[in-house]
Amino acid sequence: QVQLVESGGGLVQPGGSLNLSCVASGIDFSDYTMNWFRQAPGKERELVATITSSGASTQFANSVWGRFTISRNNAKNTVYLQMSSLKPEDTAVYLCNARNWPDYDYWGQGTQVTVSS
Secondary structure (H helix, E strand, O other): OOOOEEEEEEEOOOOOOOOEEEEEEEOOOHHHHEEEEEOOOOOOOEEEEOOOOOOEEEEEOOOOOEEEEEEEEOOOEEEEEEEOOOHHHHHHEEEEEEEEOOEEEEEOOEEEEEEEO
């Protein structure tokens, strides 16, 4: 059974930082591209950051470029999202996604991030 479990969300003031983690089980983690998405109420799901299976390459949405970092530890089956200089518009549920295109696509339940003073 595949499981992706996110943690690290919470309430933070504007300008603050949060570090999210996603632990995967039931998959060969090092074979998967890992993504962080987010979804705010009334908005479409947005791809925030991507890291390739080896960790050699990363990509970010324009909205978070320079503020967020994605990394992974294949020995721990874990992907991380380090978020800094947070803004109220970063408020959303953040979801971890494991993808081995085109056949395998798995999602976590998400963790809430709220940026507010």
